[in-house]
Amino acid sequence: MTSRNSLAVTRYTAFDVHGRGGNPAGVVLDASGASEQEMQAVAAEVGYSETAFLVAGGDPADRRFTVRYFSPLAEVAFCGHATIAAAVAVADQAGTGRLVFDTPAGEVTVETRPADGRVLASLTSVPPKVTAVAGADLAEALVALRWRPEDLDPELPPRVANAGNDHLVLAAATRERLAVLDYDMDALGALMARCGWTTVHLVWRESGDVFHARDPFPPGGVYEDPATGAAAAAFGAYLRDLGLVAAPARVTIHQGADMGRPGRLLVDIPADTAAGITVSGTAAVI
Incomplete structure (x- = not known):
């Protein structure tokens, strides 16, 4: 076309x-x-x-x-x-x-x-990096998302992960918390613009190698991105950096189901901390 x-x-x-x-x-x-x-x-x-x-x-x-x-x-x-x-x-x-x-x-x-x-x-991906998130920025993000601190999974702490661009990674304590996405797009968008975050990568851990994710994307004018390969690569780096997987490892990310657009991303995480993260998937002509 x-x-x-x-x-x-x-x-x-x-x-x-x-x-x-x-x-x-x-x-x-x-x-x-x-x-x-x-x-x-x-x-x-x-x-x-x-x-x-x-x-x-x-x-x-x-x-x-x-x-x-x-x-x-x-x-x-x-x-x-x-x-x-x-x-x-x-x-x-x-x-x-x-x-x-x-x-x-x-x-x-x-x-x-x-x-x-x-x-x-x-x-x-390009060689990734994972950094801390400032407490004030985290607090502002939670307010914009309408999340409470207790909604977070304490075993997956907030970080900013980059495998090509920055993503704030926040882990929900429950699948129910992840399923409800009702955030202030203007407020979150302003914070993301100031911090340089491309998406906020919201995740829930189903098991050691299976995760569910959602990605608000106000900088692109999109309320939610259905399947986000760049964020998946960044999340793979996050898991490796925090020792949450025993690399080399493969994890599966399910994304988009809450939008009625189920997607599957396969993330391969090498042990070499300087190596990029590999994300695999198919694509179909629309």
Whole structure:
């Protein structure tokens, strides 16, 4: 499909479950010559939380692309679900294999391969980092979310995790707390803009390797993101940094069910603390 701005947009849903649910993303496989303003206009027209814009490198055999990501409101340094969608879109046109995406957050490698009759894409993030969150910022976030301190799981302490951009990680003590999302979008958005957080990654631990997540995304003009690969990568780093998994490990994140868009993200966490986190999923054409 071509937008009014003459850039051909393909629509995929990433991290879907058997072709259903997942997180919609726009993909422009050839954004050569497009200006920042044109890309922003296309992303706003598409209306998804992110649209990925690809420009192929000089040698097609390198399978290397410069990639930029735009939400309806602004450019984002890195987006996991749009990366998965873009990688599957490339595989659909040119076959599976290794891709290299040069993003504003750094170099991201993506492996695509056949799996059960579909294409499975696995991105490996830039080297992640995990930092403390200021007490005043945490308190303000809880007020905006309409959460109480006792709603938090004391075994999964709040942190800011980054695997391409910053995410505030907050763990709910119960599934019931996670299921109710009723926050002040203006207040949380203002705090996130001040702190530079891309999403707030709300999680609940079902077991040692299974988690459920929700991601408010006010900076993108989106109340909630259905499946968030960048936050999943950051969360993998969080689990490793806090010793909450025995790396190497794989965890599964279920996201989007509370929105009626179930998604599944597979997160592989290497033992090397300097290594990026790998997030895998499928994507289906919408």
